[in-house]
Amino acid sequence: MAQRPPLHRPQGYRLKREGGRGPRNPEVAKVHNSVRWQRLRAAKRASNPTCEDPFAMHESSGRVVLADQVHHIVPIARDPSRAFDMDNLMCVCRACHERLERGEQPKRVQEGGGGRKCS
Numbered sequence: 001m002a003q004r005p006p007l008h009r010p011q012g013y014r015l016k017r018e019g020g021r022g023p024r025n026p027e028v029a030k031v032h033n034s035v036r037w038q039r040l041r042a043a044k045r046a047s048n049p050t051c052e053d054p055f056a057m058h059e060s061s062g063r064v065v066l067a068d069q070v071h072h073i074v075p076i077a078r079d080p081s082r083a084f085d086m087d088n089l090m091c092v093c094r095a096c097h098e099r100l101e102r103g104e105q106p107k108r109v110q111e112g113g114g115g116r117k118c119s
């Protein structure tokens, strides 16, 4: 396993802020803390329990990986109106979600209208 390089933090960096991942858009926190989001996320995961494999890394290893996270394809911070849009959600495993959150571009781009969907 590759180890991530240690994060460089400026002096006085507050770890506990908004879940320890640095400053967050309050809109994002509001969505994540809402009952509506908890329900939608549960429904999404129930409809598709496996990782959508955006980087095609599970496919190449021939494994099916359970999704334990739900990712916003268009980030809430960019378009809060799509925060609860089922079509804007993607079921992913932790490893894929971390890559997405780091800004890596998925190999599979979900395009609107009749593309590959959770079944």
Ligand SMILES: [Zn+2]
Binding pocket: 051, 052, 053, 054, 058, 065, 092, 093, 094, 095, 096, 097
């Ligand atoms: Zn995955």
